Structure formats: structure tokens, C-alpha cells
Amino acid sequence: MANVLINAPKTAKRGEVIEIKALILHPMETGFRPGTNGSIIARNIIERFTATWNGDEIFRIDLSPAIAANPFVSFFAVATDSGTVGLRWSGDEGFQVEESIAITVE
Amino acid sequence: MDRRRFLAGTATITLLPFASAWATPESMAAAIRRIVGAAAVRRGRVTLDLPPLIENGNTVPLVVSVESPMTAADHIKAIHVFNEKNPQPNVFSARLGPRNGRAVVGTRIKLGDSQTIVAIAETSSGEFWSAGADVIVTLAACLEEAS
Numbered sequence: 001m002a003n004v005l006i007n008a009p010k011t012a013k014r015g016e017v018i019e020i021k022a023l024i025l026h027p028m029e030t031g032f033r034p035g036t037n038g039s040i041i042a043r044n045i046i047e048r049f050t051a052t053w054n055g056d057e058i059f060r061i062d063l064s065p066a067i068a069a070n071p072f073v074s075f076f077a078v079a080t081d082s083g084t085v086g087l088r089w090s091g092d093e094g095f096q097v098e099e100s101i102a103i104t105v106e
Numbered sequence: 107m108d109r110r111r112f113l114a115g116t117a118t119i120t121l122l123p124f125a126s127a128w129a130t131p132e133s134m135a136a137a138i139r140r141i142v143g144a145a146a147v148r149r150g151r152v153t154l155d156l157p158p159l160i161e162n163g164n165t166v167p168l169v170v171s172v173e174s175p176m177t178a179a180d181h182i183k184a185i186h187v188f189n190e191k192n193p194q195p196n197v198f199s200a201r202l203g204p205r206n207g208r209a210v211v212g213t214r215i216k217l218g219d220s221q222t223i224v225a226i227a228e229t230s231s232g233e234f235w236s237a238g239a240d241v242i243v244t245l246a247a248c249l250e251e252a253s
Contacts, residue, residue, distance in 0.1 A: 068166070
């Protein structure tokens with residue numbers, strides 16, 4: 001349902017620092033722009049993106065209207081143990097998307 | 107009233123209503139104060155990577171990296187980014203910890219005008235480090251809906 005692109009290695013060595021990149025389809029409407037009818041288009045943004053590793057939160061970012069449409073976020077994580085990395089986006093108008101990827105740590 | 111004074115007067119009238127609606131260097135300073143409180147913000151340790159000349163303000167790649175061992179005892183707790191001239195001074199606030207391994211955050215931002223971008227990193231010991239970057243924007247983030 002959700003249009004999400006996640007880029008992360010499938011396997012990693014224990015203790016290795018890996019980069020996780022995530023992109024989601026979203027207009028990130030600022031709430032400052034007039035529409036074609038002249039009235040302001042209501043704000044509709046993703047306010048928060050969080051990442052968990054086997055359920056423990058490892059990264060969180062609060063976004064503002066200054067983030068470009070289709071928000072892209074990249075961050076690093078230490079590969080501690082095999083499991084799932086959960087990514088969650090939440091925002092205006094009840095926007096809520098969760099995705100997870102599996103990572104094998106050798 | 108001579109012509110010059112009349113023109114100067116109309117210019118002030120037309121500019122005033124917009125001036126207050128946008129972030130200014132002062133409102134950026136106030137937003138930074140809200141985050142750092144009374145603590146001193148020092149320059150250094152932070153690298154703010156974004157193109158100096160931007161053709162399209164709608165998507166500007168930005169990477170903030172901070173020198174830190176990222177251990178439990180000494181790591182970067184948070185990275186904040188601010189701007190001067192978008193409608194609001196805040197861009198993003200990221201929370202990090204030793205599980206990140208490297209204090210690097212990348213994203214893409216919108217820029218409404220040529221301005222100075224500031225990144226501030228908070229260490230686990232409560233110090234604040236910063237970096238600034240001047241950017242020139244030739245096409246601002248679009249202000250109107252495409253018709």
C-alpha cells in the first residue's frame with residue numbers, strides 16, 4: 001500500500017556500521033502555499049520517522065515543512081544481532097506507515 | 107511629496123505584511139535558543155554538506171556529519187538543523203545514540219531563498235557544536251500549486 005523504498009544491506013558482520021536509507025511517497029504540503037483557487041492548501045506533512053532494531057528504538061527524526069516532498073532519510077546503525085529493522089512514519093491527517101526489513105548478522 | 111519619497115513609501119507598505127510571516131535570522135536565533143537554552147554553542151566538529159549553488163530549492167540534498175566516537179560514554183545525542191528564510195526556522199531534529207555507530211544524518215530539504223543554514227549537534231555531555239553553510243538558491247521552492 002505504501003510506496004516506500006528502503007535501501008540497507010541484507011547481511012552484515014557483527015559490530016559493522018551499516019547505512020540505512022529510506023524514502024517514502026508523500027507530498028509534504030507545507031501549509032504556506034496558495035492553491036489554484038487562491039486559498040491556502042492545508043498543511044500535510046510527515047512529522048516523525050523512527051527506526052527500531054528488534055524493537056529497540058535506535059533513531060528518530062522530527063521533520064518540518066522544510067523537508068522536501070517524498071522525504072528521504074539516511075542514517076547509520078551498528079549491526080548488533082540478526083533480526084528486523086522496523087521503520088515507522090507518522091504525520092498529519094492520521095498518516096501512519098510501518099515497514100520492516102530483515103538483516104542477518106554473522 | 108516628491109516622487110522618490112512616494113516610491114520609498116509604497117515599497118515599505120508592500121513589503122511589510124510579508125516580512126513578519128517568514129523566518130528571519132532573529133527567529134532562527136530564537137529557535138536555536140529554545141533548543142540549547144543558556145549553553146554556549148561552539149563552532150567545529152560538525153560538517154554540513156550541501157551544494158553552495160542550488161538551481162532548484164524544492165529538493166536540496168543535505169548531510170550533517172559530526173565527529174564522535176559514538177560510544178555509550180561519549181556520543182552525539184541530537185542533531186538539529188535550522189534555516190533563516192523559510193517560513194519556519196526549524197528544518198529537522200534527529201535523536202541519535204551509541205547504536206548509530208556514526209553521527210551522520212542525510213535528507214533532502216526545501217529552501218525558499220538564498221540564506222545561511224545552521225546545524226547544531228548536542229553531545230552526551232551536554233556540549234553544543236555547530237556549523238553553518240551559505241547557499242545561493244536560484245529557483246525557490248515553489249510557492250504556488252502547479253496549475
